[in-house]
Amino acid sequence: MKADATGAAATAPSTRAQVAHLLRRAGFGGRADEIDAAEQAGYEATVAALLAGPVGSADPGVAATPPPAFADIPAPGRDPAARKQANRQRAQQYLQLASWWLDRMVRASGPLVEKRTWFWHGHWATSVVKVRSAALMLRQNQTLRSLGGGDFGALAQAMVRDPALAVWLDEAGSTRQAPNENLARELMELFTLGVGHYTEDDVRAAARALTGWRLDRTSGQLVFVPAAHDDTPKTVLGRTANYDSVALVDLLVDQPASHAWVVTRMWNRYAAPGPVPADVMSRLQTAYGSGRDLTALLRALLLDPVFRGPAVVGALAKQPVEYVVGALRALGVTPDDADRTMLLAALRRLGQVPFEPPNVGGWPSGDAWLTAAAVQARLDFARWAVTKADLGVVSSAPVGSRVDATARLLGLDAWSARSRAALQEVAGQPRTLVALALAAPEYAVN
Numbered sequence: 001m002k003a004d005a006t007g008a009a010a011t012a013p014s015t016r017a018q019v020a021h022l023l024r025r026a027g028f029g030g031r032a033d034e035i036d037a038a039e040q041a042g043y044e045a046t047v048a049a050l051l052a053g054p055v056g057s058a059d060p061g062v063a064a065t066p067p068p069a070f071a072d073i074p075a076p077g078r079d080p081a082a083r084k085q086a087n088r089q090r091a092q093q094y095l096q097l098a099s100w101w102l103d104r105m106v107r108a109s110g111p112l113v114e115k116r117t118w119f120w121h122g123h124w125a126t127s128v129v130k131v132r133s134a135a136l137m138l139r140q141n142q143t144l145r146s147l148g149g150g151d152f153g154a155l156a157q158a159m160v161r162d163p164a165l166a167v168w169l170d171e172a173g174s175t176r177q178a179p180n181e182n183l184a185r186e187l188m189e190l191f192t193l194g195v196g197h198y199t200e201d202d203v204r205a206a207a208r209a210l211t212g213w214r215l216d217r218t219s220g221q222l223v224f225v226p227a228a229h230d231d232t233p234k235t236v237l238g239r240t241a242n243y244d245s246v247a248l249v250d251l252l253v254d255q256p257a258s259h260a261w262v263v264t265r266m267w268n269r270y271a272a273p274g275p276v277p278a279d280v281m282s283r284l285q286t287a288y289g290s291g292r293d294l295t296a297l298l299r300a301l302l303l304d305p306v307f308r309g310p311a312v313v314g315a316l317a318k319q320p321v322e323y324v325v326g327a328l329r330a331l332g333v334t335p336d337d338a339d340r341t342m343l344l345a346a347l348r349r350l351g352q353v354p355f356e357p358p359n360v361g362g363w364p365s366g367d368a369w370l371t372a373a374a375v376q377a378r379l380d381f382a383r384w385a386v387t388k389a390d391l392g393v394v395s396s397a398p399v400g401s402r403v404d405a406t407a408r409l410l411g412l413d414a415w416s417a418r419s420r421a422a423l424q425e426v427a428g429q430p431r432t433l434v435a436l437a438l439a440a441p442e443y444a445v446n
Contacts, residue, residue: 013313017413018043021313024446025270026050026302027111029326029411032393047302051295053110062104067142068096070135093134098354099340101141105325106334113145116298118321119269120144121354124159124191125362126168128355136164136220137355152262152292153253156192160245163215163222169360172215172222176230179207186360188252194264197257198237205234209243253292259285266297271307272315273366280306316446317369320350324381327438330410331389342384349377375439382438386431395430402427406437415442 013021019038023030027050030038038046054060073089076082105114121144128137140162147155159165166172166183174180184206188198212229213222234243236251243251252258263284267276276284287293287300301307318326324347328335335343347353351374352363397405403423407415415423419440426432437443 013308013413015039015043017313018308019046020411020413021308022046022050022302023411024326025307025316026298027115028105028322028329031330031332031411032408035411043308044303047299050110050112050302051299053112059109059113062108065100065103065107067138068093068100068134070097070138090132090134094128094355095340095344097128097134097138098344098356099335101354102321102325102343103335105321106328111329113149116148117141117145119266120148120155122269122357122362123265124162124165125357125360126162126164126355127357131164131167133164133167133220136167139220140164141355149295149298150293152258152288152294153250155294156249156253157246159191160187160210160249161213161222163220166213166215166222171210172213174207174211174213175228176208176211179204179211179230181207183207183210187249190361192249192252192258192261193255194257194261197255197261202236205236205243206248208232208234209236209248210245213245259288259292262292262294263288263297266301268365270298270301272312277306277311280304314445317366318444318446319363319365319369320347320352320374321354322446323350323378323444327382327385327410327443331385331391331434333385333388335388339388346377346381346384349380350374370444378444379435379439382435385438386435389434391430391434394434399427402430402433406434407442409434410437410443412437412442415440 016035016039020030020035022043023034023038023046026047041049070093073086073093076086101114105111105118108114121141124140124144126137126140128134131137140159143158143162144155147158160183163172169183169186170180171183174183181203185203187210188203188206189195208230212225212227214225214228215221216223229244231242231244233240236243236248237255239251241247260281263281264276267280267284268274283304284297284300288297306312324343327333344353351369357363391409393409394402394405403415403420406423407413419442423433423437423440426436
């Protein structure tokens with residue numbers, strides 16, 4: 001997707017356009033007042049404020065949404081009625097879990113932390129459908145949130161011992177007699193190195209290093225069983241040692257290929273698809289450094305001149321969660337309990353529900369989200385969302401100015417001539433106008 005895919009004129013972006021772009025990428029888009037404040041503060045100061053934003057209970061926007069506490073669901077045995085009841089209870093917990101995170105994204109005063117957690121959820125993609133435990137998925141979510149801005153090595157160490165990931169990739173129960181290769185393969189291919197930087201022999205050796213862990217269903221913790229661990233020497237990436245999970249992760253995250261892979265993954269999700277330009281890669285790897293500093297990397301990415309340039313602005317399509325959360329934030333809509341089912345149904349139609357990635361590779365990106373079916377689903381969601389919103393800033397504007405007032409409300413820079421003409425036709429109907437604007441190509445671009 002080109003920066004001018006919507007047909008808008010390609011001109012040097014103003015400070016307002018730059019900070020609006022920043023708030024879309026580092027968060028879920030800015031409200032008009034947030035963009036006003038960011039424009040006044042300046043681009044660099046806004047980056048600093050985003051990175052230093054409130055976290056956890058210090059964020060007044062999420063303090064009212066504490067993590068849910070999930071009761072244990074007794075093993076149903078073979079009784080069909082008991083199994084149905086257990087499945088209903090799990091479904092209710094999954095609904096509560098996904099709704100809690102969506103609510104947190106919408107309410108967050110410091111959205112960068114939630115956006116970053118969303119990024120890591122796609123990187124370490126794990127699905128509740130197989131894990132079958134809302135409590136374990138919540139624990140993983142909290143790990144991603146708390147460690148996602150620090151040393152990537154510490155994050156990788158925590159994730160290799162994450163109970164939900166262990167269930168998802170069949171690691172809980174891997175023994176020296178029968179090592180399971182799933183986690184070892186994905187650890188190299190998707191999580192730390194990328195394709196082409198390891199061999200099948202490396203996968204087999206790494207699988208042996210990861211053996212010996214069991215899931216204690218009572219505590220929900222992984223427990224190391226020395227007798228089940230392969231404690232013989234293993235050769236990984238040309239180095240031979242008695243690797244266990246800790247030493248294996250240390251080896252992987254220190255590889256130059258790992259540094260480049262982390263930079264690439266972050267660039268592709270925050271900036272643009274495809275290879276990272278060589279000069280940008282050099283700058284970002286320098287920021288990442290030997291300490292594998294994820295916050296320093298993100299800061300350098302957001303401040304990089306290429307990030308603000310025509311190759312990046314408008315180069316991504318909004319993922320469904322970004323679209324829904326961004327729309328709710330722009331409209332000032334905080335969903336209540338009655339909205340939960342509708343919101344998750346809308347996201348399911350759009351193809352993206354939190355905690356349910358389709359596979360270990362996570363969700364697709366880019367134009368995969370821009371289908372005819374998605375346009376209709378977005379429009380249906382938008383029609384609902386505007387019924388919950390206060391559209392006074394649009395309805396109080398003169399009819400001839402309402403299209404521009406809608407762009408300001410949604411944090412958009414401009415309309416293409418085609419979109420402007422279509423929206424002007426319904427300018428006398430504010431709710432229809434804003435709903436159509438939310439389904440317009442300009443709003444689908446991140």
